[in-house]
Amino acid sequence: MSQIPSSVVPPRPDAAIILPGQPLAASAPMVAFEAVTKRFGGVNGQNAFTALDGIDLTVAKGAITGIIGRSGAGKSTLIRLVNGLEKASSGRVVVDGVEVGGLSETGLRDLRRQVGMIFQHFNLLSSRTAYDNVALPLEIAGFDRKKIRERVAPLIDLVGLGDKSGRYPAELSGGQKQRIGIARALATEPKLLLSDEATSALDPETTQSILELLKRINADLGLTVLLITHEMEVVKTIASDVAVIDRGLIVEAGRTFDVFTDPKHETTRALLSGLPGSNLPEAISRKLMEAPQPGSRAVVRVTFFGETAQQPLISKLMHGLGTEVNIIAGTIDEIAGEPFGSLVIAYDAGPETLERASRFYAQTGLHTEVLGYVA
Amino acid sequence: MSPEMLISLLLKALFQTLHMVAVGGVVGSIIGLPIGIFLATSNRGELFPAPLTNKIVGAIVNATRSTPFIILVVAIIPFTRLVTGTSIGTAAAIVPLTIATIPFVARLAESAIREVDQGLIEAARAMGATPMQIVFKVLLAEAKPGLTLALTLTIVSLVGYSAMVGAVGGGGLGDLGIRYGYQRFMPDVMLAVVVVLIVLVQAIQSAGDSLARRFDKRSRKN
Numbered sequence: 367m368s369q370i371p372s373s374v375v376p377p378r379p380d381a382a383i384i385l386p387g388q389p390l391a392a393s394a395p396m397v398a399f400e401a402v403t404k405r406f407g408g409v410n411g412q413n414a415f416t417a418l419d420g421i422d423l424t425v426a427k428g429a430i431t432g433i434i435g436r437s438g439a440g441k442s443t444l445i446r447l448v449n450g451l452e453k454a455s456s457g458r459v460v461v462d463g464v465e466v467g468g469l470s471e472t473g474l475r476d477l478r479r480q481v482g483m484i485f486q487h488f489n490l491l492s493s494r495t496a497y498d499n500v501a502l503p504l505e506i507a508g509f510d511r512k513k514i515r516e517r518v519a520p521l522i523d524l525v526g527l528g529d530k531s532g533r534y535p536a537e538l539s540g541g542q543k544q545r546i547g548i549a550r551a552l553a554t555e556p557k558l559l560l561s562d563e564a565t566s567a568l569d570p571e572t573t574q575s576i577l578e579l580l581k582r583i584n585a586d587l588g589l590t591v592l593l594i595t596h597e598m599e600v601v602k603t604i605a606s607d608v609a610v611i612d613r614g615l616i617v618e619a620g621r622t623f624d625v626f627t628d629p630k631h632e633t634t635r636a637l638l639s640g641l642p643g644s645n646l647p648e649a650i651s652r653k654l655m656e657a658p659q660p661g662s663r664a665v666v667r668v669t670f671f672g673e674t675a676q677q678p679l680i681s682k683l684m685h686g687l688g689t690e691v692n693i694i695a696g697t698i699d700e701i702a703g704e705p706f707g708s709l710v711i712a713y714d715a716g717p718e719t720l721e722r723a724s725r726f727y728a729q730t731g732l733h734t735e736v737l738g739y740v741a
Numbered sequence: 742m743s744p745e746m747l748i749s750l751l752l753k754a755l756f757q758t759l760h761m762v763a764v765g766g767v768v769g770s771i772i773g774l775p776i777g778i779f780l781a782t783s784n785r786g787e788l789f790p791a792p793l794t795n796k797i798v799g800a801i802v803n804a805t806r807s808t809p810f811i812i813l814v815v816a817i818i819p820f821t822r823l824v825t826g827t828s829i830g831t832a833a834a835i836v837p838l839t840i841a842t843i844p845f846v847a848r849l850a851e852s853a854i855r856e857v858d859q860g861l862i863e864a865a866r867a868m869g870a871t872p873m874q875i876v877f878k879v880l881l882a883e884a885k886p887g888l889t890l891a892l893t894l895t896i897v898s899l900v901g902y903s904a905m906v907g908a909v910g911g912g913g914l915g916d917l918g919i920r921y922g923y924q925r926f927m928p929d930v931m932l933a934v935v936v937v938l939i940v941l942v943q944a945i946q947s948a949g950d951s952l953a954r955r956f957d958k959r960s961r962k963n
Contacts, residue, residue: 489858493883493885502868507868534958
């Protein structure tokens, strides 16, 4: 595999612009991974499996940060380092200024009470009602019954299950269980919420509603969210920042919009190819040639976002290129709340047209990529 | 034998059986349950990691369980005498019954606790729970249906074991069946003993099952 060095994501000063209702993010990050390595098994370093290999990453306060990767990439291990469910083999994990590795058992428990976590399989106690599940972290923290009641009822209302508080998990749907899981994670009023594939066991519609809920909680409570997922759709919908992890390395990181509109690493591209509209139709990609031949047409991907997304692009294109353009594939979408479009077009690959095209693209600032040529 | 006499013998034997089963079951469970919890939580990487102690305790539990009960009864007579001051009678019979119950309960409790989803332990750790809180608020709470069935099975087995302690004059239903039904050729006594035992075991099992069902919230039914 290519050894692309992991990069540091600077804390974003403009979090407030992306996330309305947020105080301006303080300069110190909520979570910082510094050269974190995690090895499993093995004796004296022999035959150990390296799950994380020198991770440098920061999670901005008040932001929703997504870590995406295939299964086995190390993302589950990474998120578990934050609340000390796993210990780093080397390097530092710092949560809101506190180094997790240096904490005693008691210190670790205090930290965990300030960090909520939700899980792929919800992990609700089957023997407790929805209400009592939400109450559990408060019981653990030693709250009295009255204080627990004051906290739990509003939380169950917040997640929209006020009428289900007496139900057992077996009587709830997957989405409802995750809502209870979220209410439970919020019970101790944490400053950070960890989401471990929280929507992976849910259908697309339920996934959207859970993501909406997380977004709302992030905006209303100012809660920092760190989520791991293998679904680009999840990151695209709610994460303002993203880090792509592959085989224990962060291969790409930055603002979600930037990473998604201009993916640099092959893993990112591969993960993105799962999104609708990002692939060429099979019939075209099969005929694609690498070099132009007389009379062939160029197949070009034009991506437009920000200001260019607002312009009457098609007519400008036809005008600018001075030739006919046909549309092969396209999608108009929103990434982290910003409009984004991708259009695959084909036009005459004569030298004159290509010349005009490159001038036009330079003028308009459109991002383009020549995918190949078809006869 | 007159019916009155039979009934009086049966009642006395039933009372002795219940006495032995109750004391053996309660004391055995009180000691066996914590051992079961320990066995289920003390492997490497678990709540109370102590792999070596786990292995030793496991071996002792296995050794006790593989000793035939009637041999155990005889083998621990010195210990029984130490505890109760005598080696015969109902009180003396309770000692080996209790000793046999401990590893039985321990293994059953261990497997009931191991049934609890690891994800719940992780969730509780993520909440900042102490290992003890995890045992009481998560493991025991979630394993309650399984533990109830385990205790039911223990009591039923104890009823069977208690039939053997006639060998040390423990009395009880089994003893009555052997002495009157078998040695004195009184088939009516034997039949009565068997019927009472069947009813007793059925009652225990049904009560246990219904209690376990009430504790089990894992399926949609209430």
